[in-house]
Amino acid sequence: MSTPQPPMPQPAAPAPTWQAASGGSYTSPIPIIRTHLGHALASEWTKIKSVRSTIWTLGVFLFLVIGIGLGAGALVSGSDTDMHGDSPLALGFFGLLLGSICIITLGVLTTASEYGTGMIRTTMVACPTRSRVLLAKSVVFFAVAFVVTTVSASFVAFAQSAMLEGSGAGTPSGGEWLKGTVGVGLYVALLGLLSLIVGSIIRHSAGAITIMIGVLLAPLVIAMFMFADSLRDLQQALFEYSIPNQLAVFYDNSLSGSGPSGWDPLWIMLGVTAVAFGGAYLLLEKRDV
Incomplete structure:
Protein backbone atom coordinates (compact mmCIF):
# COMPACT_ATOMS: atom_id res chain seq x y z
CA MET A 1 0.00 0.00 0.00
CA SER A 2 1.58 3.31 -1.07
CA THR A 3 1.91 6.22 1.30
CA PRO A 4 -0.04 9.34 0.15
CA GLN A 5 2.18 12.20 -0.82
CA PRO A 6 1.66 15.61 0.88
CA PRO A 7 0.29 18.36 -1.37
CA MET A 8 2.82 20.62 -3.00
CA PRO A 9 2.92 24.23 -1.62
CA GLN A 10 1.37 26.83 -3.87
CA PRO A 11 3.33 29.99 -4.86
CA ALA A 12 2.45 33.19 -2.98
CA ALA A 13 1.71 35.10 -6.17
CA PRO A 14 1.24 34.37 -9.86
CA ALA A 15 4.53 33.58 -11.53
CA PRO A 16 5.56 34.38 -15.10
CA THR A 17 5.32 31.71 -17.77
CA TRP A 18 7.77 31.42 -20.67
CA GLN A 19 7.26 29.58 -23.92
CA ALA A 20 10.05 27.02 -24.41
CA ALA A 21 11.68 26.41 -27.81
CA SER A 22 10.24 22.88 -27.91
CA GLY A 23 6.70 24.19 -27.64
CA GLY A 24 6.23 23.60 -23.90
CA SER A 25 6.09 26.24 -21.16
CA TYR A 26 7.96 26.89 -17.94
CA THR A 27 6.49 28.51 -14.82
CA SER A 28 8.91 30.11 -12.36
CA PRO A 29 8.40 29.14 -8.70
CA ILE A 30 9.61 32.59 -7.60
CA PRO A 31 6.67 34.86 -6.71
CA ILE A 32 6.43 38.28 -8.34
CA ILE A 33 6.31 41.18 -5.86
CA ARG A 34 5.76 44.73 -7.00
CA THR A 35 8.18 47.01 -5.18
CA HIS A 36 7.18 50.40 -3.80
CA LEU A 37 8.59 53.27 -1.78
CA GLY A 38 8.24 51.29 1.45
CA HIS A 39 10.79 48.74 0.25
CA ALA A 40 13.25 51.52 -0.64
CA LEU A 41 12.73 53.13 2.77
CA ALA A 42 13.39 49.81 4.52
CA SER A 43 16.55 49.32 2.47
CA GLU A 44 17.90 52.80 3.24
CA TRP A 45 17.06 52.42 6.93
CA THR A 46 19.03 49.17 7.01
CA LYS A 47 21.99 50.92 5.39
CA ILE A 48 22.06 53.99 7.61
CA LYS A 49 21.75 52.06 10.86
CA SER A 50 24.33 49.40 9.98
CA VAL A 51 27.29 51.50 8.79
CA ARG A 52 29.88 52.69 11.31
CA SER A 53 29.92 56.25 9.98
CA THR A 54 26.42 56.81 11.39
CA ILE A 55 27.45 55.73 14.89
CA TRP A 56 30.60 57.86 14.86
CA THR A 57 29.10 61.04 13.42
CA LEU A 58 25.99 60.97 15.60
CA GLY A 59 28.10 60.03 18.63
CA VAL A 60 30.37 63.04 18.13
CA PHE A 61 27.29 65.20 17.47
CA LEU A 62 25.74 64.24 20.81
CA PHE A 63 29.06 64.79 22.57
CA LEU A 64 29.41 68.30 21.15
CA VAL A 65 25.81 69.42 21.59
CA ILE A 66 25.27 68.00 25.06
CA GLY A 67 28.83 68.42 26.32
CA ILE A 68 29.28 72.04 25.23
CA GLY A 69 25.70 72.93 26.16
CA LEU A 70 25.94 71.57 29.70
CA GLY A 71 29.46 72.96 30.05
CA ALA A 72 28.31 76.45 29.10
CA GLY A 73 25.41 76.24 31.52
CA ALA A 74 27.66 75.06 34.34
CA LEU A 75 30.17 77.86 33.74
CA VAL A 76 27.51 80.57 33.75
CA SER A 77 25.69 79.16 36.79
CA GLY A 78 28.96 78.82 38.74
CA SER A 79 30.06 82.40 38.01
CA ASP A 80 28.75 85.76 39.16
CA THR A 81 27.36 86.52 35.69
CA ASP A 82 23.90 88.05 35.75
CA MET A 83 21.82 86.95 32.76
CA HIS A 84 19.72 90.17 33.01
CA GLY A 85 16.59 88.43 31.79
CA ASP A 86 18.30 86.72 28.83
CA SER A 87 16.93 83.36 27.74
CA PRO A 88 19.00 80.42 29.02
CA LEU A 89 18.25 78.56 25.76
CA ALA A 90 20.76 80.76 23.91
CA LEU A 91 23.65 78.87 25.51
CA GLY A 92 22.78 75.82 23.37
CA PHE A 93 23.82 77.67 20.21
CA PHE A 94 27.56 76.99 20.48
CA GLY A 95 27.34 73.19 20.73
CA LEU A 96 24.72 73.00 18.01
CA LEU A 97 26.79 75.06 15.59
CA LEU A 98 29.77 72.72 15.95
CA GLY A 99 27.54 69.66 15.97
CA SER A 100 25.98 70.66 12.66
CA ILE A 101 29.29 69.77 11.01
CA CYS A 102 28.65 66.15 12.02
CA ILE A 103 25.17 66.24 10.48
CA ILE A 104 26.65 67.71 7.30
CA THR A 105 29.23 64.91 7.17
CA LEU A 106 26.62 62.19 7.68
CA GLY A 107 24.37 63.71 5.02
CA VAL A 108 27.14 63.70 2.43
CA LEU A 109 28.22 60.14 3.29
CA THR A 110 24.64 58.87 2.93
CA THR A 111 24.85 59.37 -0.83
CA ALA A 112 28.44 60.09 -1.90
CA SER A 113 29.99 57.09 -0.13
CA GLU A 114 27.98 54.71 -2.33
CA TYR A 115 29.54 56.27 -5.42
CA GLY A 116 33.00 55.87 -3.90
CA THR A 117 32.54 52.18 -3.11
CA GLY A 118 30.48 51.29 -6.19
CA MET A 119 27.54 50.22 -4.01
CA ILE A 120 25.35 52.63 -5.95
CA ARG A 121 25.30 50.16 -8.87
CA THR A 122 23.78 47.48 -6.65
CA THR A 123 21.29 49.99 -5.28
CA MET A 124 20.16 51.03 -8.75
CA VAL A 125 19.86 47.42 -9.92
CA ALA A 126 17.67 46.61 -6.92
CA CYS A 127 15.62 49.79 -7.45
CA PRO A 128 15.88 51.07 -11.05
CA THR A 129 13.59 54.02 -10.27
CA ARG A 130 16.28 56.55 -9.40
CA SER A 131 13.95 59.20 -8.06
CA ARG A 132 12.62 56.66 -5.56
CA VAL A 133 16.16 55.95 -4.33
CA LEU A 134 16.92 59.65 -3.80
CA LEU A 135 13.57 60.21 -2.09
CA ALA A 136 14.04 57.23 0.22
CA LYS A 137 17.53 58.36 1.23
CA SER A 138 16.23 61.86 1.89
CA VAL A 139 13.27 60.75 4.00
CA VAL A 140 15.26 58.31 6.14
CA PHE A 141 18.14 60.72 6.71
CA PHE A 142 15.88 63.68 7.49
CA ALA A 143 13.94 61.63 10.04
CA VAL A 144 17.12 60.45 11.78
CA ALA A 145 18.72 63.92 11.81
CA PHE A 146 15.55 65.63 13.03
CA VAL A 147 14.92 63.20 15.87
CA VAL A 148 18.53 63.19 17.11
CA THR A 149 18.86 67.00 16.89
CA THR A 150 15.52 67.76 18.51
CA VAL A 151 16.00 65.31 21.38
CA SER A 152 19.53 66.50 22.17
CA ALA A 153 18.60 70.20 21.85
CA SER A 154 15.57 69.68 24.11
CA PHE A 155 17.67 67.88 26.73
CA VAL A 156 20.23 70.70 26.77
CA ALA A 157 17.50 73.36 26.90
CA PHE A 158 15.78 71.79 29.93
CA ALA A 159 19.12 71.20 31.68
CA GLN A 160 20.29 74.77 31.12
CA SER A 161 16.99 76.19 32.35
CA ALA A 162 17.32 74.15 35.54
CA MET A 163 20.97 75.10 36.11
CA LEU A 164 20.41 78.83 35.51
CA GLU A 165 17.29 79.14 37.62
CA GLY A 166 17.84 81.98 40.07
CA SER A 167 20.76 83.49 38.15
CA GLY A 168 18.69 86.29 36.64
CA ALA A 169 17.87 84.38 33.45
CA GLY A 170 14.48 85.01 31.97
CA THR A 171 11.76 82.40 31.66
CA PRO A 172 11.45 81.26 28.02
CA SER A 173 8.04 81.60 26.44
CA GLY A 174 6.26 78.80 24.63
CA GLY A 175 7.37 80.21 21.28
CA GLU A 176 10.98 80.35 22.41
CA TRP A 177 10.83 76.74 23.58
CA LEU A 190 17.36 70.49 6.45
CA LEU A 191 21.01 71.57 6.45
CA GLY A 192 21.99 67.90 6.57
CA LEU A 193 19.50 67.12 3.81
CA LEU A 194 21.06 69.83 1.65
CA SER A 195 24.41 68.13 2.28
CA LEU A 196 22.95 64.81 1.18
CA ILE A 197 21.75 66.41 -2.05
CA VAL A 198 25.13 68.06 -2.67
CA GLY A 199 26.73 64.65 -2.12
CA SER A 200 24.44 63.20 -4.78
CA ILE A 201 25.42 65.98 -7.20
CA ILE A 202 29.18 65.98 -6.53
CA ARG A 203 29.48 62.19 -6.03
CA HIS A 204 32.66 62.66 -4.01
CA SER A 205 32.63 62.57 -0.21
CA ALA A 206 35.62 64.82 0.52
CA GLY A 207 34.63 67.37 -2.10
CA ALA A 208 31.01 67.61 -0.96
CA ILE A 209 31.96 67.86 2.73
CA THR A 210 34.43 70.63 1.93
CA ILE A 211 31.80 72.54 -0.05
CA MET A 212 29.22 72.28 2.75
CA ILE A 213 31.63 73.31 5.50
CA GLY A 214 32.53 76.29 3.32
CA VAL A 215 28.83 77.13 2.97
CA LEU A 216 28.47 76.86 6.75
CA LEU A 217 31.43 79.01 7.83
CA ALA A 218 32.89 80.94 4.87
CA PRO A 219 30.29 83.78 4.59
CA LEU A 220 30.66 84.73 8.26
CA VAL A 221 34.45 84.51 8.22
CA ILE A 222 34.72 86.53 4.99
CA ALA A 223 32.37 89.20 6.35
CA MET A 224 34.51 89.61 9.47
CA PHE A 225 37.45 90.76 7.33
CA MET A 226 35.59 93.20 5.10
CA PHE A 227 36.79 96.59 6.35
CA ALA A 228 36.28 98.76 3.25
CA ASP A 229 33.31 101.12 3.28
CA SER A 230 32.47 100.16 -0.30
CA LEU A 231 31.86 96.57 0.86
CA ARG A 232 29.65 97.52 3.81
CA ASP A 233 26.40 96.40 2.17
CA LEU A 234 27.90 93.08 1.08
CA GLN A 235 29.35 92.55 4.54
CA GLN A 236 25.95 93.14 6.14
CA ALA A 237 24.26 90.71 3.75
CA LEU A 238 26.84 88.02 4.51
CA PHE A 239 26.32 88.53 8.24
CA GLU A 240 22.54 88.41 7.95
CA TYR A 241 22.25 85.33 5.75
CA SER A 242 25.17 83.29 7.08
CA ILE A 243 24.10 79.95 8.54
CA PRO A 244 25.48 80.71 12.04
CA ASN A 245 23.39 83.90 12.18
CA GLN A 246 20.27 82.14 10.91
CA LEU A 247 20.77 79.43 13.52
CA ALA A 248 21.16 82.10 16.22
CA VAL A 249 17.81 83.60 15.17
CA PHE A 250 16.07 80.54 16.62
CA TYR A 251 17.47 81.59 20.00
CA ASP A 252 16.43 85.25 19.49
CA ASN A 253 20.10 86.16 19.51
CA SER A 254 20.86 87.39 15.98
CA LEU A 255 24.52 88.16 15.31
CA SER A 256 23.67 91.07 13.00
CA GLY A 257 20.61 92.63 14.60
CA SER A 258 18.87 92.72 11.21
CA GLY A 259 17.88 90.40 8.42
CA PRO A 260 15.86 87.18 8.88
CA SER A 261 13.82 86.87 12.06
CA GLY A 262 11.34 84.48 13.63
CA TRP A 263 10.93 81.39 11.45
CA ASP A 264 12.38 83.03 8.32
CA PRO A 265 15.64 81.01 8.38
CA LEU A 266 13.65 77.77 8.19
CA TRP A 267 11.76 78.90 5.07
CA ILE A 268 15.02 80.09 3.45
CA MET A 269 16.72 76.75 4.08
CA LEU A 270 13.61 74.89 2.87
CA GLY A 271 13.59 76.84 -0.41
CA VAL A 272 17.31 76.33 -1.05
CA THR A 273 17.01 72.61 -0.30
CA ALA A 274 13.99 72.22 -2.60
CA VAL A 275 15.83 73.88 -5.51
CA ALA A 276 18.91 71.72 -4.92
CA PHE A 277 16.73 68.59 -4.75
CA GLY A 278 15.21 69.41 -8.14
CA GLY A 279 18.68 69.84 -9.66
CA ALA A 280 19.90 66.58 -8.12
CA TYR A 281 16.86 64.74 -9.49
CA LEU A 282 17.46 66.01 -13.05
CA LEU A 283 21.15 65.08 -12.91
CA LEU A 284 20.39 61.66 -11.48
CA GLU A 285 18.06 60.89 -14.37
CA LYS A 286 20.54 62.05 -17.02
CA ARG A 287 23.87 60.75 -15.73
CA ASP A 288 25.10 57.19 -15.59
CA VAL A 289 25.90 55.60 -12.24
Whole structure:
Protein backbone atom coordinates (compact mmCIF):
# COMPACT_ATOMS: atom_id res chain seq x y z
CA MET A 1 0.00 0.00 0.00
CA SER A 2 1.58 3.31 -1.07
CA THR A 3 1.91 6.22 1.30
CA PRO A 4 -0.04 9.34 0.15
CA GLN A 5 2.18 12.20 -0.82
CA PRO A 6 1.66 15.61 0.88
CA PRO A 7 0.29 18.36 -1.37
CA MET A 8 2.82 20.62 -3.00
CA PRO A 9 2.92 24.23 -1.62
CA GLN A 10 1.37 26.83 -3.87
CA PRO A 11 3.33 29.99 -4.86
CA ALA A 12 2.45 33.19 -2.98
CA ALA A 13 1.71 35.10 -6.17
CA PRO A 14 1.24 34.37 -9.86
CA ALA A 15 4.53 33.58 -11.53
CA PRO A 16 5.56 34.38 -15.10
CA THR A 17 5.32 31.71 -17.77
CA TRP A 18 7.77 31.42 -20.67
CA GLN A 19 7.26 29.58 -23.92
CA ALA A 20 10.05 27.02 -24.41
CA ALA A 21 11.68 26.41 -27.81
CA SER A 22 10.24 22.88 -27.91
CA GLY A 23 6.70 24.19 -27.64
CA GLY A 24 6.23 23.60 -23.90
CA SER A 25 6.09 26.24 -21.16
CA TYR A 26 7.96 26.89 -17.94
CA THR A 27 6.49 28.51 -14.82
CA SER A 28 8.91 30.11 -12.36
CA PRO A 29 8.40 29.14 -8.70
CA ILE A 30 9.61 32.59 -7.60
CA PRO A 31 6.67 34.86 -6.71
CA ILE A 32 6.43 38.28 -8.34
CA ILE A 33 6.31 41.18 -5.86
CA ARG A 34 5.76 44.73 -7.00
CA THR A 35 8.18 47.01 -5.18
CA HIS A 36 7.18 50.40 -3.80
CA LEU A 37 8.59 53.27 -1.78
CA GLY A 38 8.24 51.29 1.45
CA HIS A 39 10.79 48.74 0.25
CA ALA A 40 13.25 51.52 -0.64
CA LEU A 41 12.73 53.13 2.77
CA ALA A 42 13.39 49.81 4.52
CA SER A 43 16.55 49.32 2.47
CA GLU A 44 17.90 52.80 3.24
CA TRP A 45 17.06 52.42 6.93
CA THR A 46 19.03 49.17 7.01
CA LYS A 47 21.99 50.92 5.39
CA ILE A 48 22.06 53.99 7.61
CA LYS A 49 21.75 52.06 10.86
CA SER A 50 24.33 49.40 9.98
CA VAL A 51 27.29 51.50 8.79
CA ARG A 52 29.88 52.69 11.31
CA SER A 53 29.92 56.25 9.98
CA THR A 54 26.42 56.81 11.39
CA ILE A 55 27.45 55.73 14.89
CA TRP A 56 30.60 57.86 14.86
CA THR A 57 29.10 61.04 13.42
CA LEU A 58 25.99 60.97 15.60
CA GLY A 59 28.10 60.03 18.63
CA VAL A 60 30.37 63.04 18.13
CA PHE A 61 27.29 65.20 17.47
CA LEU A 62 25.74 64.24 20.81
CA PHE A 63 29.06 64.79 22.57
CA LEU A 64 29.41 68.30 21.15
CA VAL A 65 25.81 69.42 21.59
CA ILE A 66 25.27 68.00 25.06
CA GLY A 67 28.83 68.42 26.32
CA ILE A 68 29.28 72.04 25.23
CA GLY A 69 25.70 72.93 26.16
CA LEU A 70 25.94 71.57 29.70
CA GLY A 71 29.46 72.96 30.05
CA ALA A 72 28.31 76.45 29.10
CA GLY A 73 25.41 76.24 31.52
CA ALA A 74 27.66 75.06 34.34
CA LEU A 75 30.17 77.86 33.74
CA VAL A 76 27.51 80.57 33.75
CA SER A 77 25.69 79.16 36.79
CA GLY A 78 28.96 78.82 38.74
CA SER A 79 30.06 82.40 38.01
CA ASP A 80 28.75 85.76 39.16
CA THR A 81 27.36 86.52 35.69
CA ASP A 82 23.90 88.05 35.75
CA MET A 83 21.82 86.95 32.76
CA HIS A 84 19.72 90.17 33.01
CA GLY A 85 16.59 88.43 31.79
CA ASP A 86 18.30 86.72 28.83
CA SER A 87 16.93 83.36 27.74
CA PRO A 88 19.00 80.42 29.02
CA LEU A 89 18.25 78.56 25.76
CA ALA A 90 20.76 80.76 23.91
CA LEU A 91 23.65 78.87 25.51
CA GLY A 92 22.78 75.82 23.37
CA PHE A 93 23.82 77.67 20.21
CA PHE A 94 27.56 76.99 20.48
CA GLY A 95 27.34 73.19 20.73
CA LEU A 96 24.72 73.00 18.01
CA LEU A 97 26.79 75.06 15.59
CA LEU A 98 29.77 72.72 15.95
CA GLY A 99 27.54 69.66 15.97
CA SER A 100 25.98 70.66 12.66
CA ILE A 101 29.29 69.77 11.01
CA CYS A 102 28.65 66.15 12.02
CA ILE A 103 25.17 66.24 10.48
CA ILE A 104 26.65 67.71 7.30
CA THR A 105 29.23 64.91 7.17
CA LEU A 106 26.62 62.19 7.68
CA GLY A 107 24.37 63.71 5.02
CA VAL A 108 27.14 63.70 2.43
CA LEU A 109 28.22 60.14 3.29
CA THR A 110 24.64 58.87 2.93
CA THR A 111 24.85 59.37 -0.83
CA ALA A 112 28.44 60.09 -1.90
CA SER A 113 29.99 57.09 -0.13
CA GLU A 114 27.98 54.71 -2.33
CA TYR A 115 29.54 56.27 -5.42
CA GLY A 116 33.00 55.87 -3.90
CA THR A 117 32.54 52.18 -3.11
CA GLY A 118 30.48 51.29 -6.19
CA MET A 119 27.54 50.22 -4.01
CA ILE A 120 25.35 52.63 -5.95
CA ARG A 121 25.30 50.16 -8.87
CA THR A 122 23.78 47.48 -6.65
CA THR A 123 21.29 49.99 -5.28
CA MET A 124 20.16 51.03 -8.75
CA VAL A 125 19.86 47.42 -9.92
CA ALA A 126 17.67 46.61 -6.92
CA CYS A 127 15.62 49.79 -7.45
CA PRO A 128 15.88 51.07 -11.05
CA THR A 129 13.59 54.02 -10.27
CA ARG A 130 16.28 56.55 -9.40
CA SER A 131 13.95 59.20 -8.06
CA ARG A 132 12.62 56.66 -5.56
CA VAL A 133 16.16 55.95 -4.33
CA LEU A 134 16.92 59.65 -3.80
CA LEU A 135 13.57 60.21 -2.09
CA ALA A 136 14.04 57.23 0.22
CA LYS A 137 17.53 58.36 1.23
CA SER A 138 16.23 61.86 1.89
CA VAL A 139 13.27 60.75 4.00
CA VAL A 140 15.26 58.31 6.14
CA PHE A 141 18.14 60.72 6.71
CA PHE A 142 15.88 63.68 7.49
CA ALA A 143 13.94 61.63 10.04
CA VAL A 144 17.12 60.45 11.78
CA ALA A 145 18.72 63.92 11.81
CA PHE A 146 15.55 65.63 13.03
CA VAL A 147 14.92 63.20 15.87
CA VAL A 148 18.53 63.19 17.11
CA THR A 149 18.86 67.00 16.89
CA THR A 150 15.52 67.76 18.51
CA VAL A 151 16.00 65.31 21.38
CA SER A 152 19.53 66.50 22.17
CA ALA A 153 18.60 70.20 21.85
CA SER A 154 15.57 69.68 24.11
CA PHE A 155 17.67 67.88 26.73
CA VAL A 156 20.23 70.70 26.77
CA ALA A 157 17.50 73.36 26.90
CA PHE A 158 15.78 71.79 29.93
CA ALA A 159 19.12 71.20 31.68
CA GLN A 160 20.29 74.77 31.12
CA SER A 161 16.99 76.19 32.35
CA ALA A 162 17.32 74.15 35.54
CA MET A 163 20.97 75.10 36.11
CA LEU A 164 20.41 78.83 35.51
CA GLU A 165 17.29 79.14 37.62
CA GLY A 166 17.84 81.98 40.07
CA SER A 167 20.76 83.49 38.15
CA GLY A 168 18.69 86.29 36.64
CA ALA A 169 17.87 84.38 33.45
CA GLY A 170 14.48 85.01 31.97
CA THR A 171 11.76 82.40 31.66
CA PRO A 172 11.45 81.26 28.02
CA SER A 173 8.04 81.60 26.44
CA GLY A 174 6.26 78.80 24.63
CA GLY A 175 7.37 80.21 21.28
CA GLU A 176 10.98 80.35 22.41
CA TRP A 177 10.83 76.74 23.58
CA LEU A 178 9.36 75.67 20.25
CA LYS A 179 12.02 77.46 18.21
CA GLY A 180 14.86 76.34 20.50
CA THR A 181 13.92 72.67 20.22
CA VAL A 182 11.73 71.76 17.22
CA GLY A 183 12.83 74.79 15.19
CA VAL A 184 16.55 74.08 15.44
CA GLY A 185 15.85 70.38 14.86
CA LEU A 186 14.12 71.15 11.57
CA TYR A 187 16.78 73.65 10.49
CA VAL A 188 19.77 71.39 11.19
CA ALA A 189 18.00 68.41 9.59
CA LEU A 190 17.36 70.49 6.45
CA LEU A 191 21.01 71.57 6.45
CA GLY A 192 21.99 67.90 6.57
CA LEU A 193 19.50 67.12 3.81
CA LEU A 194 21.06 69.83 1.65
CA SER A 195 24.41 68.13 2.28
CA LEU A 196 22.95 64.81 1.18
CA ILE A 197 21.75 66.41 -2.05
CA VAL A 198 25.13 68.06 -2.67
CA GLY A 199 26.73 64.65 -2.12
CA SER A 200 24.44 63.20 -4.78
CA ILE A 201 25.42 65.98 -7.20
CA ILE A 202 29.18 65.98 -6.53
CA ARG A 203 29.48 62.19 -6.03
CA HIS A 204 32.66 62.66 -4.01
CA SER A 205 32.63 62.57 -0.21
CA ALA A 206 35.62 64.82 0.52
CA GLY A 207 34.63 67.37 -2.10
CA ALA A 208 31.01 67.61 -0.96
CA ILE A 209 31.96 67.86 2.73
CA THR A 210 34.43 70.63 1.93
CA ILE A 211 31.80 72.54 -0.05
CA MET A 212 29.22 72.28 2.75
CA ILE A 213 31.63 73.31 5.50
CA GLY A 214 32.53 76.29 3.32
CA VAL A 215 28.83 77.13 2.97
CA LEU A 216 28.47 76.86 6.75
CA LEU A 217 31.43 79.01 7.83
CA ALA A 218 32.89 80.94 4.87
CA PRO A 219 30.29 83.78 4.59
CA LEU A 220 30.66 84.73 8.26
CA VAL A 221 34.45 84.51 8.22
CA ILE A 222 34.72 86.53 4.99
CA ALA A 223 32.37 89.20 6.35
CA MET A 224 34.51 89.61 9.47
CA PHE A 225 37.45 90.76 7.33
CA MET A 226 35.59 93.20 5.10
CA PHE A 227 36.79 96.59 6.35
CA ALA A 228 36.28 98.76 3.25
CA ASP A 229 33.31 101.12 3.28
CA SER A 230 32.47 100.16 -0.30
CA LEU A 231 31.86 96.57 0.86
CA ARG A 232 29.65 97.52 3.81
CA ASP A 233 26.40 96.40 2.17
CA LEU A 234 27.90 93.08 1.08
CA GLN A 235 29.35 92.55 4.54
CA GLN A 236 25.95 93.14 6.14
CA ALA A 237 24.26 90.71 3.75
CA LEU A 238 26.84 88.02 4.51
CA PHE A 239 26.32 88.53 8.24
CA GLU A 240 22.54 88.41 7.95
CA TYR A 241 22.25 85.33 5.75
CA SER A 242 25.17 83.29 7.08
CA ILE A 243 24.10 79.95 8.54
CA PRO A 244 25.48 80.71 12.04
CA ASN A 245 23.39 83.90 12.18
CA GLN A 246 20.27 82.14 10.91
CA LEU A 247 20.77 79.43 13.52
CA ALA A 248 21.16 82.10 16.22
CA VAL A 249 17.81 83.60 15.17
CA PHE A 250 16.07 80.54 16.62
CA TYR A 251 17.47 81.59 20.00
CA ASP A 252 16.43 85.25 19.49
CA ASN A 253 20.10 86.16 19.51
CA SER A 254 20.86 87.39 15.98
CA LEU A 255 24.52 88.16 15.31
CA SER A 256 23.67 91.07 13.00
CA GLY A 257 20.61 92.63 14.60
CA SER A 258 18.87 92.72 11.21
CA GLY A 259 17.88 90.40 8.42
CA PRO A 260 15.86 87.18 8.88
CA SER A 261 13.82 86.87 12.06
CA GLY A 262 11.34 84.48 13.63
CA TRP A 263 10.93 81.39 11.45
CA ASP A 264 12.38 83.03 8.32
CA PRO A 265 15.64 81.01 8.38
CA LEU A 266 13.65 77.77 8.19
CA TRP A 267 11.76 78.90 5.07
CA ILE A 268 15.02 80.09 3.45
CA MET A 269 16.72 76.75 4.08
CA LEU A 270 13.61 74.89 2.87
CA GLY A 271 13.59 76.84 -0.41
CA VAL A 272 17.31 76.33 -1.05
CA THR A 273 17.01 72.61 -0.30
CA ALA A 274 13.99 72.22 -2.60
CA VAL A 275 15.83 73.88 -5.51
CA ALA A 276 18.91 71.72 -4.92
CA PHE A 277 16.73 68.59 -4.75
CA GLY A 278 15.21 69.41 -8.14
CA GLY A 279 18.68 69.84 -9.66
CA ALA A 280 19.90 66.58 -8.12
CA TYR A 281 16.86 64.74 -9.49
CA LEU A 282 17.46 66.01 -13.05
CA LEU A 283 21.15 65.08 -12.91
CA LEU A 284 20.39 61.66 -11.48
CA GLU A 285 18.06 60.89 -14.37
CA LYS A 286 20.54 62.05 -17.02
CA ARG A 287 23.87 60.75 -15.73
CA ASP A 288 25.10 57.19 -15.59
CA VAL A 289 25.90 55.60 -12.24
